[in-house]
Amino acid sequence: MRILLIEDDEVLRQVMLKSLVDAGHRVDAAADLGQARHYWHVQAFDVVLLDLNLPESDRNHAPMGSGLTVLREARARGDRTPVMVLTARNRTEERIAGLDAGADDYLGKPFDLGEVEARLRALVRRSQGASDVTQVGQLGLDRKNRRFSLAQEPFLLPAREFEVLWELMSPPGRAVHKRALSDKLSDFDVSLGDNALEAFISRLRRKLNQSGVVIRTLRGIGYLLEEEA
Missing domain, CATH: 1.10.10.10 (Winged helix-like DNA-binding domain superfamily/Winged helix DNA-binding domain)
Incomplete structure (x- = not known):
C-alpha cells in the first residue's frame, strides 16, 4: 500500500513510519498541515492516517490547527481516499466530528500498531472491492x-x-x-x-x-x- 501518515508527534511518527515500512508499505510522512496539504495534492495514496491535532507548520506550533481541515478540503475536491483518524482526544463528539468530516475509521491513542495495519488493510479492501x-x-x-x-x-x-x-x-x-x-x-x-x-x-x-x-x-x-x- 501507498500510505500518507500525518502525525505531528515526532517520536510516534517515526515509530509508525518504521513499523509500516518494515511491513512492506510505501509511506510518506507529514508533520503539519502545510506538508499534509502538499503531499495529498501531488501524490495518490491508497489510504491516509490522520492525526486530528496538527500545527499549521513546523514554525508555528500554537495555536494548533485541526486535521479535520485537511480532511474537509480533500473531500470537498472529490478525493475519496480512505482515511483513518488517529487522536488522543477520544470523546464521542470528536469521533462524530471526524466521521462527519469524511473519515472512514477512527482509532484513539494509545493503539496497537498491529491493529492499525489490520484496519488499514480493511479500509483499502472496502475501497477497492478486494478481499484478503x-x-x-x-x-x-x-x-x-x-x-x-x-x-x-x-x-x-x-x-x-x-x-x-x-x-x-x-x-x-x-x-x-x-x-x-x-x-x-x-x-x-x-x-x-x-x-x-x-x-x-x-x-x-x-x-x-x-x-x-x-x-x-x-x-x-x-x-x-x-x-x-
Whole structure:
C-alpha cells in the first residue's frame, strides 16, 4: 500500500513510519498541515492516517490547527481516499466530528500498531472491492501476508515488479490508468517514467507466461490483469 501518515508527534511518527515500512508499505510522512496539504495534492495514496491535532507548520506550533481541515478540503475536491483518524482526544463528539468530516475509521491513542495495519488493510479492501486472498488463473495474492503464489508455489518478485502486480491485482479485472500507476510507484523526488513502467510490465508478462493470467494494454488508458480466455 501507498500510505500518507500525518502525525505531528515526532517520536510516534517515526515509530509508525518504521513499523509500516518494515511491513512492506510505501509511506510518506507529514508533520503539519502545510506538508499534509502538499503531499495529498501531488501524490495518490491508497489510504491516509490522520492525526486530528496538527500545527499549521513546523514554525508555528500554537495555536494548533485541526486535521479535520485537511480532511474537509480533500473531500470537498472529490478525493475519496480512505482515511483513518488517529487522536488522543477520544470523546464521542470528536469521533462524530471526524466521521462527519469524511473519515472512514477512527482509532484513539494509545493503539496497537498491529491493529492499525489490520484496519488499514480493511479500509483499502472496502475501497477497492478486494478481499484478503485473490486468485486469478494460477496466480494468487495473500494481502495480509504480502505474498504472491504461482501454481501454489511462492512467486518471488523484485520490489517494483511486486508493487506493479499488487496494483493490477487490487482487484483484478479493473483498468489501472498508467498515470495513476506511475504516481503510486513514484517518489516525490524521482518520478517513474513511462519507459520504466513498461519495462516492469514486460518483465511481469514474461514471468506470467502460461500461468493462465494476462496483462492487457488498454490504449490511451493503461493496463488490465485478467484470467486468460
